[in-house]
Amino acid sequence: MSDSHPKDSPPPSKKQNSAGRRSFIVGGALLGVGAIGYGLISRHGTQGSVNPAALIHAASDGTPRVGGTLVVGEYQEPTVFDPNHQYSWETYRVDRHIYESLVGEDLSRPSSDGPPPLIPALAESWQVSDDATTFTFKLRRGVKFHDGAQFDAHAVEFNVRRFHDKSFEYYDVKANAFMKAVYGDLKSFDVVDDYTVRYVFNKPFRDFPRMLPQGNYVSGIFSPEALKTWGQDGLAEHASGTGPFKLVTRVHGEKTELARHEQYWGPRPYLDKIVFRPIIDDSTRLAALQAGEIDILTRTPADAVQPLSSNGYAVPEGTGAGLLYLGWNFKNKFAQDVRVRQAIIQSIDREGLAKTLFKGHAIASYNILNPGNTAYDPAQKDFAYDPDAARRLLSEAGFKDGDISFTIATDEANQPSIEWIQRDLAKVGINVKILSQEWLTYTSNLPHLSDDIALASMEWGFVTPLWLRIVYQGYVVARGGKDLLGPELAASIDVASVEPDEARAIPLWKSANGLLQKQAGVVPLLSFTRYFSTSPKVRGFNVPAQNWYDLSHVWLST
Template sequence: MNVFASALGAAAIVLASASGALSARTDLVLGVVLEPPHLDPTAGAAAAIDEIVYANIFEGLTRIGPKGEVLPALAESWEVSDDGKTYTFHLRQNATFHDGTSFDAEDVKFSLERAMAEDSTNAQKVLFSAIESVEVVDAATVRVSLKHPQGSFLYNLGWGDAVIVAPESAEGNKEKPIGTGPFKFQNWARGSSVTIVKNPDYWGEPVALERAEFRFIPDAAASVTALLSGDVQALPNMQAGDALPQIEADSRFKVVIGATEGETILAMNNGKEPLNDLKVRQAISHALNRDEIILGASSGHGVPIGSHFSPANEAYVDLTGLYPHDVEKAKQLLAEAGYPDGFSATLKLPPPNYARQGGEIIASQLREIGIELEIIPMEWAQWLEQVFTNKDYDLTIISHTEPNDINIYAREDYYFNYQNPEFNAVIEELELTADPAKRNELYGQAQRIIAEDAVNGFLFQLPKIGVWDAKLEGLWENSPIQANDLTKVRWTE
């Protein structure tokens, strides 16, 4: 018997066992606040959809990276004509959909024409309004012609609303999403979680995770318990509240506070009395104490805003001083508007803590000037139907997490019921402008118009309070787009 060889064999077995024991885990449970109404990002406005499927299950021609940059995705490259009106996209030739169907130029044509169609249910149909035509040059090449140059076109194609879907599976994407991404949909346990698994046939760099579960935890206290017990390993947007200092002191976790594109507003129905009166809206704006609201609704981490624009954007204009907190001024404006004793209104609140907690604070602040609010808590689906779709509301609190979305104030049928031809003209010029400096100037004009019109009560930029296991890496610090991109996430042991 060769004792030396036997010893080497035994050592190899021990080393192999140790290696297996120390190998990094490949599963992940993330806690998310809201359950999406469905899983098709091309047919719904809820951020909760993109927070699960964006970059994980579905991909667009371009994608938005962690710093807000435009990156190639299903289009590996493109050329733009000298007049800025023609984009020629060269597509990935080894991509397939999760059901095995091929990806090619016909899918791109189908997806873009579907999104821009007259009967489109796309919540961001305006993203595609500049498109004149979509032409299949060959299986790997698409030519998109625009009605006019559009400086934001490549960025727009990176939104979740612009992902590419297949005609064979598009109608079923709400319940069983089928994309080209690095993860495949596995299961949706209603009221509990959505599970995705690694796509072994992905065209790009394979992901490290074999399985990820998005678990719905709307209750802040329950999310803290789930984290501390190890039931969840990451809360990308944690409602930490008073528990944050305890978590920060625990070496098992990383606490990463970043920025989002979430303009948190007290939205007002500008088409409904008495909120159709500028002086009433100005009175409400003066009654709001942002510092109190930020402390109570975002654990003090929100950044004050005075218009619908992110402070992280280079075109941001600080308009927070336009309507300073001034109760006497607010009462004076109400009296001038014909409401010396105030009035009653409803405040419909969706589930997130920033809305529910912020609502209580705002109701107390408006009570000081004679406005009595009936608080009506709503589930997400109710809010989308009654407030967002049917415009059946007086006031509501919501974070608009879509990037650079100030153009929503120019939409004819948007739930704010706001119309201003001067603002619309600025947005129209912005659409035609590619020069960055000129675009920033126009963004500044747009911010000032809606701030002066007190269209909504502009509160704060929603912070991204990310908390996750200290051994995890690759989760985004900031949220330039509403997403939990897992493509670079891995365990370090």
């Protein structure tokens, strides 16, 4: 086995991390590379004493100030604060401060550094077998949940059994459905001792540690006592984790308020409170920032980037792990023809969308493996913008202008992008209707798309190439496209998924991605480059190459 825990020594070289003498591999990046700030990670050693908060604030202006309330303006209403029931980035941006996983991510690193290194969280160290099927975690001692209950191996066991063990008194079908993408191949879970747990998978699962701190399929650990007290659905309203902040109140449509957890095991947060306010309308959210009603604005309107930057607000540049894309509904008769799918992609001016609608504060995407993904290759593209070629394909498929008509479903935030696509497709004789709904309604309807809907928008992405398998399962197989896209693609994804060696896995993922692109199996659109804005008084806020952030070391100047 190889293990991972901090050590005050330089990280091993790439040569040392090759097969046969490898550090613990994480989601497309060797854990030994670039783990500065939480101690350096290597194959051997003990935990160092580097304080992450000190590193973050060393470059901040002024002295960190304790106290105050930070207000975040979210562009969507969060779903639920239950780690096994929730989805959406705006939800995870809240509840990752309430719940913690065994493994965390160093979100103090800027997006230019690439995927955030994995770091110890509720596990102080971990080991992975050479075949990447067995993962053993040494748990942190002296940690308590917000409700005062003790964190230990038995608490982790309760969490796992909730979504994995059908014989368990507190087994939950909904949690099982949400967590299956990560734990569907789990063979066994064992409590080795009070502070050691072991997961064994039927097949190699190299990306398992990287999946632990991800939004969606969240492996945040909740207090078993909270679930016993409040029930499966009540946990979300009475969230109890081990994180640096605890839930005070949730008023749907208005706010979520968190308060500092004074007994937190890690560095003490500077802020007294964090308030998350869902403000769906872009102009209203922007006005709230300019009026001083919020301190951080999510999803900055493209027109506002320059004015904000010129008036003392920070609008940091960088690409995260996500992108905006369209998934097919293969029940739609037009989506079943590969020539139509290819023609639709060729008809969309993605460069124009990024440069015009988003004022150059986004980059066109030709690849579902997003820029923050470790298997991303900018040279790997699907189809260039070519309306003439699109018309020829449609003609070969037997379609004339006006023959093809369908609906694109979207959430309200992405409606302007879909209107752009509607105009582009009209230029090649395709008629598009738009179904736009607020986020929670939209996502609740996604599993039940009617046959007239050919495409549906989504904004998502992971730093690990396992993202390709998630896309395939969720937007191809689940929507009736497995046979249409062929067995070669399915087999290619299966092979890449179980390859335990990093150097061999990346080319396999790229090969599978090429097959998906050839089949036009998904429609990538763009990645945002100016996503967050902060008021001049916000200090220590960092935008990592991820879809979320860490507010536990942010502070407010006077």
